[in-house]
Amino acid sequence: xxxxxxxxxxxxxxxxxxxxxxxxxxxxxxxxxxxxxxxxxxxxxxxxxxxxxxxxxxxxxxxxxxxxxxxxx
Numbered sequence: 389x390x391x392x393x394x395x396x397x398x399x400x401x402x403x404x405x406x407x408x409x410x411x412x413x414x415x416x417x418x419x420x421x422x423x424x425x426x427x428x429x430x431x432x433x434x435x436x437x438x439x440x441x442x443x444x445x446x447x448x449x450x451x452x453x454x455x456x457x458x459x460x461x
Contacts, residue, residue: 402408408417422430 402417406416406420408415410416422433425433
């Protein structure tokens with residue numbers, strides 16, 4: 389099933405008059421925030437996000453491995 393854009397979505401504006409979201413639902417505040425950073429700061433943010441995802445992904449694997457070894461004991 390194909391989803392269609394809902395034209396009745398409200399576009400919220402910030403106190404400075406800029407929209408918080410685009411018509412397609414993109415969070416413009418995050419884009420503005422990222423663009424306010426230096427390239428080095430952007431890279432640090434993205435590296436930290438990748439590290440977090442990696443830890444979360446592998447935390448589940450460690451938990452399952454520990455559960456399996458406890459059952460085998």
